[in-house]
Amino acid sequence: MRNLEFNKQMYEYSLWRAKLIQSIEMYHQWRKRYGMDNPHSTETILNILNGLSSDRITLAFVGECSRGKTELINALFFAGSGVRFLRSFPEHTTMSPTEFFYDEAGGSYIRLLNIESRLEDISLAEFKLKPERWTHFDLNCTSPTQMQEVFKELIATKQVDRQMADKLGLWNEREAAEQGIINLEKVEIPCWRHALISFPHPLLKQGLSILDTPGLNAVGTEPELTLKMLPGAQAIIFVLAADTGVTKSDLEMWLNHVYSARGGNKQGLAVVMNKIDAMWDDLAGANGYEDAIKSHIKSSAAVLKIDEQEIFPVSAKQALLAKVKADDALLKRSRLSALENYLANDILKQRRAILMRSIIRNIGFLVNESANLTDTSLANAASQLEEFRKIDFENQDMTGKLMAETRDRQHIYLANVENFQASCRVFNIQAKMLIDSFAREKIDGIINSTKQDMAKSLTTYGMKQNIRKLFDELRDLLQDSIDITSETRSLVKAIHKKFKDEYGFKGIEPQLFSIRQYQFELEQVFEEGEAFRSSAKTTMTEQSIVINKLYSTLIAKARNILKQAHTDATTWSNGVLTPLMHQIKDHKKQIESRLLMLRKINESKGSVAESIAALEAELEPLKRQRNELASIIKAMHLDACTSDKT
Template identity: 75%
Template structure:
């Protein structure tokens, strides 16, 4: 599959996403227009819309030095520029982790974060929120040559003292000794810690984001890359060199930083590229021997990495780039890039589509289902009342009076039970507040502050391990405390719903129940990721305070975000869980009042029976129109939501 087809696939995906955004926006308007909206549901819909609008398909490319990773990125995405856009010449390799995307508001630029920023206890995410901390070079998108020149900063290095390199976590005495370097006065390091590149390439404008991570050293000293950025990517492309196969450092990177980002079911979205297959060509063995050698290397690599051989792609990025620039179809076929492009176009984009659908269904599927069931209940009640009026003998004044008395009794009983409902809601509010307070920032920060203070006393690997465990044990206990409160709150909600279903025949709408299982799972996953990172060979060898501090800070930030999300979700849930019942209560009240008004009119003047029936019929038609509009919107969402 050619790059043009990948672009078309990405365009199709972006079009699907835009249609989904439009459908959700139509649904939000529908709720407002027909008075179904409330502040909580509106916020939920606006949040999901913002998330979809900011959605990016992130592909992370991971490899040791000199595997041809940047050349592969050039071949896959930027060949139409006619130049080697990102620097990837022999001996000139990307030194800083680099993100490529399109920032419509910021325009075309390259932003560079200086390497000394590693001394500050500030996360990359926080730096990204503050453009002033970056060195910016504006890009001229009409001049690939100017962009080429600007991108040379990605390979820029400088020499600093060994002591400073040590503080920055960029000096490893054991590795240096293996290379024959003993007590050097200065050390060569990258100029930049991180790079952000924005320009309006068609693929980037469609939402593609590329993460280029250079070497084990960068991953081994930047926990945020391994523990946050790689796991959030839709796909990780791990690049090997075909002539060397899986080296010791490749395997260390794979085990410590790639596999941990794709644990369990998340092994989806993982591909291995065996690059530089052109280096395996041998005139003496010919085409047949060449193919056999490639197959053997694929099988060996797949076996070592414990991976399905179908996601190991032999490629010559160098040949592919040259072929695309020259328009040489035969050379492009020889480069074997098409299978990798197929994988990115079909599997990865389909996976991303499924993930987004899952997120939308999780966030607003309940709202849509509730709306459909409420509309069905409205139409059913209106139809039932219409049929009842058509069949009644309103000539009999005694019967009319009896019906009015029964309706008034229903109204009085309804008002009494509404008071009971309000009392139940107050009890629920108290219970919900206890649940919300269990995730309070004060409680979380108190735990973090205490464990961090203990950590400051010991920066050894053992001390780090003990304090990490202490932190996560206390956070686990915090979550566990909310389990009983959650169960009590769930029982209360079910009881309130059941009361109104049994006593008034309300439409059965299964209440959305809050659960903390997902947050517990995510917290455990962070702990496991942290342990894997901490025990990796690179981290064990460096054992430097800056790496330890950044690991701890990264874990803290992730854990805090999860617990803050738990609190936010608990607030949203507690504010909205009774809303469907309130809608039915309001409709029930309106139905009783309307019935009383009609019976009163009929009792006063027999000639108004036909008028009342006509009024009921006129009220039914708009409800049916509302339902048709809703069903059309649900269909446009392409979600697995059962209407009514």
């Protein structure tokens, strides 16, 4: 399967996402049109739309230096330029993590963050919001040659004092001594810490994003890569070299930065054994070549503890040459097709399934609520029409009796409103306790206290203990939230049950707030931090910068998790009783319509037929409302979500 197939799959994915966005926007307009809109649903829907609009398929290429990652990226995505789009040189490899994407608003550019920024207590995510801090080069997308020249900056290095390299975490005295390097005054280091490259390549325009990482020396000293960027990628392609096998540094990177980034889950994780062309032996022939590849795959799989089928043998060099020259035989020999097939099918399908689960989780309840309320309104209107058709309105006593019954219903409705308002007051008190349990002041108090203790600690052990103390206190905070959440969930269930049992409301199962996801994510952050902190590379690197960067990354992730919990709790509390409110409004509308009809009939016997005709006419917009919703649900592919209505 050629790269054209990946292009096709990416295009179809982009088209599917665009249609999904359109159908969700239609659903939002439907809610507005029929009076079901409220701040909670609006915020939920707009968050989903923003997420889909900014969605990117991120493929991260990870491996030690000189494994051919850049050449593999060229072969997979940029062979259409007819040149080696991203330059790679035997004596120089990519020195800084590089992100390729398309920024429609910003245009075509390369932005480079200087290596000295490591000394600042600012995360990469924060730096990305400060374009002025980056060195900017415009890219001429009509000239691959000009772009190649600018891309040379990615391998730029400079000489600095050993002390500065030490502070930046790019020099280790003990490691240098083991290699026989002593009394070195100047050290060669990368000029840049991170690179952002935007240009309108068709795949990038459709939402593809590529992360090209340098070797262990850089990945091992950038916690944000390991703890945030790699876990956020849809796929990690770990690149080995067939001529070296799995080296000690390969294995360390795999265990501490790749496999751990997937939480031990192999989904979205592929291993590429590159440079298989180096294994060709003219004397051994084709059979010997095949046996050598199989042997390398078997040994690599055993070391990495993965299935042999999860390793893709490839020659990126041959694949690029074959695509540029349109040489099908050479392309087949490069064996790139299996990897392309994996990316085109498995990864994109996985991403699509993940997005659909997210849509169902976030607006499935709203859609179910809309369908239930619409069906109930239509059923009630049809029931009332059927009832009116059977009544003998010539009997004035009957008409009077119906009016009396309807006024009784009106009194019950008023009682419903009072009870609902009372329930809302009780719920709002409980909800405030839940929201306040995630208050930023509480979280920052714990963080600032631990940071002060950490500043006083001069040992790695002391820093480690402070990190543990931080997470223990955050766990305690979360435990308080768990208890409050349980009480709040019980209250919501009781309110819904009361209106169902006492007032005959339709039993729409309330959407309950869950804290489990935040617990899981917080524990995962702690585990990732421990794995990173205890890695051999981190232990051998100058501690003040690495541990501080690790701490800052952990803090940012933990704070964001709890901030999200606060936002979600607020959004949930604002909308969880909305279905009851809609049913009360619909109940009011039915009573008022019924009283109006009965008054007209009571005043003039000749208006019975007109009143029944009016009721029949009321069914049409309700049917249209239901049919519109059914079409939107089908367009969103949420049919299964509403198949078992509660």
